[in-house]
Amino acid sequence: MPDKITRRSILKGGVAGSIASLLFRPKSSKAHQIKAYQNSMGVLVDLTRCVGCRSCEAACNAEQNMPEPAKPFTDMSVFDEGAHGHKRRTDETTLTVVNKYDVPGLDHPLFRKIQCNHCQEPACLTSCFVAAYTKTPEGAVIYNADVCVGCRTCMIACPFYIPTFKYSSAFDPKIVKCIFCYDTRLKYGQPPACVEACPQEALTFGKRKDLLKIGRRRIVDNKDKYEDHIYGEFEAGGTSWLYLSSVPFEKVGFDMTLPHQPILDSVKNFLGMVPMVLTIWPALFTGFHLLATRKEPHAKDENTTKQEVGE
Amino acid sequence: MKLFTSRDQQLPVTGSTKKDGTLWSLKERLFLGLSFDGYKQQMLRNPVNWFLFAILVVGLPLLLQRYGFGLGSVTHGSNDYPWGLVLGFGLFAMVPLSASGFLLGTTVCLFGRKDFHPIERLALLNGLLGYFFAVIYLEVDLGMPWRLPYPMVVSFGTGAVLFLVAWHVATYLSVQIAEVLPALFEWLDKPEWTYYIKRVTLGLTVAGIILSTLHQGALGALFTYAPAKIHPLWISTEFQWIHFLCSAIFAGLAMVIVSSTLIIKFLHWRCGKAFRENLDYMTIGLAKGASYAMITYLVIKLVAIAHDRNWEYLLTGWGLYYLLEIGIAVVLPMIMFAKGARDGWVGLIRVGAFITVIGIVWNRLNTSLVCFNWQMYQEIPHWKEVWLTVTLYAFYFITYRFIVYRLPIVFDWKESEK
Incomplete structure (x- = not known):
């Protein structure tokens, strides 16, 4: 290290640093740590306890004043329904759905409840160009229909295929999704309706960080029973709703290919480039114009030439 | 416009004054110097108009149905495929095909290539109309079309890619209107109004480059919100924006070649001397530019596969489909452009341009529909959605032709002697 910082040493350091940063890129497999809202609430879903009674669906329907479904919530034939060879999903009249999975080698089916997972860093929120979504300190991802334009980017962005659109309405369409019963319950510290309705204690409401501990303890205490993974701890940057399963998660419909970083991370490559273009392009292209379009040959001005040589 | 082909080189309304020195009235300018009946006759004689009429007869009621009964009444209303054909074609394909405005503006104004001047206005108009109709398509697809200005005035989601697209498309639309206005001012006999626009042309051009770089890229970046939903060969979170930007360059150039080909062939009576005489030369120049953009695009595509380590996908069915797309939509026209530019085969270039334009539409539809949810099921658009898309394109065609006929x-424009 030279004792004096010269232009040369700065340049050398800068170039070496840039090359090093290009060659030795940090391993990006580590999960993204989201520090905001440490005390936010969540729900731990234990698939081993769910019996597919659909009480949660019924409770949700009543709590959110949704229209009565074609088949009553006691009708279990709906498990075989579902369009395009896929399981049932949320739609404009259903915020949560229980699906049945027959896992080979298992003598009983498994049931999995889906609803909004209330991500730590929600893709729907970060992709919304009118900021219609809010992640509340309590953990809920809520939606403001008053500013929504109906572009449906949130539905593209949601890695869990949760937000749905009220396509049937011409004059009052909106995004429909689970809001963690925020308005009626969560705001007042109460668990959502589905959790309260569950007769099997398959759903546990609590602080997300406590739920992770409970989940890990269940895994440790029952090594043969559970997969050694809590779905939602890291997926898409972490979710408020967490899942425990007795079989590999992909066998009960979970997407195990999801990145462990928030969805926003894959967009950041582009977003980081925007200010550069905005600041560099004007000078760069005006410069090109000046370079490309000198019309007259240089006037023979001896003084200028001498000065340029002298520089 | 069959009427005019019989008259030898007799151009209708090419300047402010008639042969006897009196000014054309606005009505005469609109009817191209024909009487109302004469105009109607030539309209009815053109089979293209009957074809357009057939599209609109079914399409207009569908448009009413969409606004009266909601998107669900004309589309599958899919929650798995929130962006259907209307957006996949109307926004994601129309915008790259309209990159022509900023490309030719840059060529002529910024780099001073006056030899491309005769085609510059066509490129600007092509750009303006493409963007304008992309917004029209958007207005059909948005759930609440009446809230289109919300991201500008009501609520700001500044961190979202679509926010950038909205602002940039809106700004760029204004820039393009300013760039095309001189043609309208000349037609209206108010050439002096162009003074202020001419003074800021360079500024407008540079603004065009910035805005185009960003929103062409942003359309690609929109798909990086769905990194796990699109087939890895069509999504590269690192390079998606540059894929879209780079392909927009040859898409825009090819679209100008296609548009000018149609005009010189079917609207020969409308073409001025400079346009007629230089078109072959300019077409070759555009093809050269397009082939450079295409080889660059191919290399970045390759880089993306290498970077994301997607080699093994190339051996699957999806990989073959990918190679088919690259082969037909990029490599083939690239060779046609290069060969045509080298040997001066303008015909070959023109065929290549048609392939390129269709190829870009194909690529954008692959990204937004075919390879979206590739592990799920394939969404086949509802016939009404297909018809609506075609109907809007018919409107685009009619507007395009209406303006090229007149402005x-x-x-x-031969100005009136004062």
Whole structure:
């Protein structure tokens, strides 16, 4: 290290640093740590306890004043329904759905409840160009229909295929999704309706960080029973709703290919480039114009030439 | 416009004054110097108009149905495929095909290549209309079309890619209107109004480059919100924006070649001397530019596969489909452009341009529909959605033709002597 910082040493350091940063890129497999809202609430879903009674669906329907479904919530034939060879999903009249999975080698089916997972860093929120979504300190991802334009980017962005659109309405369409019963319950510290309705204690409401501990303890205490993974701890940057399963998660419909970083991370490559273009392009292209379009040959001005040589 | 082909080189309304020195009235300018009946006759004689009429007869009621009964009444209303054909074609394909405006603006104004001047206005108009109709398509697809200005005035989601697209498309639309206005001012006999626009042309051009770089890229970046939903060969979170930007360059150039080909072939009576005589030369120049953009695009595509380590996907069915797309939509026209530019085969270039334009539409539809949810099921658009898309394109065609018929886009306006 030279004792004096010269232009040369700065340049050398800068170039070496840039090359090093290009060659030795940090391993990006580590999960993204989201520090905001440490005390936010969540729900731990234990698939081993769910019996597919659909009480949660019924409770949700009543709590959110949704229209009565074609088949009553006691009708279990709906498990075989579902369009395009896929399981049932949320739609404009259903915020949560229980699906049945027959896992080979298992003598009983498994049931999995889906609803909004209330991500730590929600893709729907970060992709919304009118900021219609809010992640509340309590953990809920809520939606403001008053500013929504109906572009449906949130539905593209949601890695869990949760937000749905009220396509049937011409004059009052909106995004429909689970809001963690925020308005009626969560705001007042109460668990959502589905959790309260569950007769099997398959759903546990609590602080997300406590739920992770409970989940890990269940895994440790029952090594043969559970997969050694809590779905939602890291997926898409972490979710408020967490899942425990007795079989590999992909066998009960979970997407195990999801990145462990928030969805926003894959967009950041582009977003980081925007200010550069905005600041560099004007000078760069005006410069090109000046370079490309000198019309007259240089006037023979001896003084200028001498000065340029002298520089 | 069959009527005019019989008259030898007799161009209708090419300047402010008639032969006897009196000014054309606005009505005469609109009817191209024909009487109302004469105009109607030539309209009815053109089979293209009957074809357009057939599209609109079914399409207009569908448009009413969409606004009266909601998107669900004309589409599958899919929650798995929130963006259907209307957006996949109307926004994601129309915008790259309209990159022509900023490309030719840059060529002529910024780099001073006056030899491309005769086609510059056509490129600007092509750009303006493409963007304008992309917004029209958007207005059909948005759930609440009446809230289109919300991201500008009501609520700001500044961190979202679509926010950038909205602002940039809106700004760029204004820039393009300013760039095309001189043609309208000349037609209206108010050439002095162009003074202020001419003074800021360079500024407008540079603004065009910035905005185009960003929103062409942003359309690609929109798909990086769905990194796990699109087939890895069509999504590269690192390079998606540059894939879209780079392909927009040859898409825009090819679209100008296609548009000018149609105009010189079917609207020969409308073309001015400079346009007619230089078109072959300019077509070759555009093809050269397009082939450079294409080889660059191919290399970045390759880089993306290498970077994301997607080699093994190339051996699957999806990989073959990918190679088919690259082969037909990029490599083939690239060779046609290069060969045509080298040997001066303008015909070959023109066929290549048609392939390129269709190829870009194919690529954008692959990204937004075919390879979206590739592990799920394939969404086949509802026939009404297909018809709506075609109907809007018919409107685009009609507007395009209406303007090229009248404004001095491919000919020079002879101003009245004062």
